[in-house]
Amino acid sequence: AQSVTQLGSHVSVSEGALVLLRCNYSSSVPPYLFWYVQYPNQGLQLLLKYTSAATLVKGINGFEAEFKKSETSFHLTKPSAHMSDAAEYFCAVSYTGGFKTIFGAGTRLFVKA
């Protein structure tokens, strides 16, 4: 069965510091992987997605993620955090022939001034 595990329900960084949000997946078939961001009182917005074209994926707002098959990971990074990055981040997986996207429990990112 497919599943997603996000390590750390809360991550706190200082403004300008590296952001690293961890995601590991479990899938018996090649996965499609996504990172979504949710701001308070809003729906989810796609940051980036991996669809096997390239292992390093660049998304919006300076975020990127690297697919590592050997580690079954898809960690999200940003070199320099900004106050506006404070939000909830969800890693998600889907797969060919499936009809649903499976979300992790989310990681809330706090950015300190």
Add this chain to the structure above:
Amino acid sequence: DAGVTQSPTHLIKTRGQHVTLRCSPISGHKSVSWYQQVLGQGPQFIFQYYEKEERGRGNFPDRFSARQFPNYSSELNVNALLLGDSALYLCASSLEAGPTNEKLFFGSGTQLSVL
């Protein structure tokens, strides 16, 4: 262009009542999915509809039902409400069924509180 719109934005019901939530997808999108997001958790898949047909169903009781109309809008119905049904209900649309590598476009959700 308008994004995914959901109504109402907030709803308060009592146990045992019935509720109907509505969703209008982005123009041109034929697929609508419903997700339940309990506070502190990630969204959980409820249904996917494509071309008015149910394409997939998550692990939810039969009290949950949905339908899609010819204009691709959708309704989610929940009968015999329980306290545990309190959650943010998200609607997402996409161009085609799948989702495979399809990007989901989410509405802002309906916050349902069951007292």
